[in-house]
Amino acid sequence: MIELFDLTGEIILITGGTGVIGSSFAKAVLHAGAEVILWSRGKSTSPEEVIKNLEEKTGKQGKIFSFKVDTSDREAVETGFREIVDTIGIPTVLINGVGGNRGKSSFIDTDLDLFEEILKLNLFGGLVIPTQVIAKYWIEHKIEGSIINLASSASYVPLSGVWAYDAAKAAVMNLTAATAKEFAPYKIRVNAIAPGFFAGIQNRSLLYENYGKKTLTERGKAIINHTPFKRFGNPEELHGTVVFLASRKASGFITGVTISVDGGYLVDNI
Numbered sequence: 001m002i003e004l005f006d007l008t009g010e011i012i013l014i015t016g017g018t019g020v021i022g023s024s025f026a027k028a029v030l031h032a033g034a035e036v037i038l039w040s041r042g043k044s045t046s047p048e049e050v051i052k053n054l055e056e057k058t059g060k061q062g063k064i065f066s067f068k069v070d071t072s073d074r075e076a077v078e079t080g081f082r083e084i085v086d087t088i089g090i091p092t093v094l095i096n097g098v099g100g101n102r103g104k105s106s107f108i109d110t111d112l113d114l115f116e117e118i119l120k121l122n123l124f125g126g127l128v129i130p131t132q133v134i135a136k137y138w139i140e141h142k143i144e145g146s147i148i149n150l151a152s153s154a155s156y157v158p159l160s161g162v163w164a165y166d167a168a169k170a171a172v173m174n175l176t177a178a179t180a181k182e183f184a185p186y187k188i189r190v191n192a193i194a195p196g197f198f199a200g201i202q203n204r205s206l207l208y209e210n211y212g213k214k215t216l217t218e219r220g221k222a223i224i225n226h227t228p229f230k231r232f233g234n235p236e237e238l239h240g241t242v243v244f245l246a247s248r249k250a251s252g253f254i255t256g257v258t259i260s261v262d263g264g265y266l267v268d269n270i
């Protein structure tokens with residue numbers, strides 16, 4: 001059984017890798033034996049701090065690398081990917097962890113520039129550009145890689161007031177299925193994880209009035225009421241799913257699926 005989830009020899013590239021979910025994924029796959037490369041814009045979290053923290057928590061010194069790469073910039077992604085291949089090795093798993101939301105509004109009042117920014121963040125930077133660049137390399141070099149996208153509960157049921165985020169995450173689930181079919185002849189798998197609600201950097205102010213004191217916003221309270229487990233998730237509760245999907249021994253015949261990890265949010269009813 002341990003062999004099934006052993007990621008020794010895999011090099012796993014995590015975009016948005018210094019974020020809450022990305023860095024938690026890094027911890028999981030490091031424990032499973034993989035080497036990890038974190039890509040981020042280095043804006044909200046310091047990559048050095050994330051690496052130090054991961055090294056302390058996993059004891060995996062020298063297995064974590066970090067680069068500043070804006071994934072919404074195709075040229076930067078191409079250059080960044082070449083740099084990894086030349087200096088570290090060929091990534092065999094791509095985790096598309098870039099994404100997020102900003103604010104909420106009525107549909108009519110939605111600012112179009114912000115709408116476009118969120119679509120681009122979650123779709124272009126969060127999936128399309130890294131997938132195009134890396135899958136192209138894998139196909140040309142016959143690498144049987146695996147892609148893990150970040151969908152959301154909003155991929156299934158829209159959340160109120162976050163129109164562009166809903167649309168983008170629905171598209172992430174759709175593109176996960178579509179690219180899985182497209183890349184199957186090359187033995188490249190594409191799956192997604194749809195987290196319920198986890199306090200990330202990008203959604204903290206939507207969930208908490210005061211994060212330190214853990215005082216919830218009305219929206220945070222509504223989400224918990226609507227989650228049968230009556231709490232937000234802990235990022236460590238995503239570990240099993242990410243290791244499972246990254247491991248070809250455990251999930252080598254699985255492609256095109258999105259797995260929800262949401263404390264029952266999607267099955268809530270009256």
Ligand SMILES: NC(=O)c1ccc[n+]([C@@H]2O[C@H](COP(=O)([O-])OP(=O)(O)OC[C@H]3O[C@@H](n4cnc5c(N)ncnc54)[C@H](O)[C@@H]3O)[C@@H](O)[C@H]2O)c1
Pocket residue numbers: 015016017018019020021022039040041042043044045069070071072096097098099100101121125126150151152153194195196197198199200201202203
């Ligand atoms: N937290 C949740 O409850 C939740 C739920 C469902 C889905 N998700 C999805 O999971 C993913 C990670 O979310 P999170 O909560 O950990 O967010 P986060 O804000 O903690 O992390 C996102 C990271 O991406 C980086 N980033 C943003 N734009 C980038 C770009 N263009 N290039 C490189 N790096 C960039 C940020 O600097 C940050 O480090 C997102 O796609 C999000 O939509 C999160």
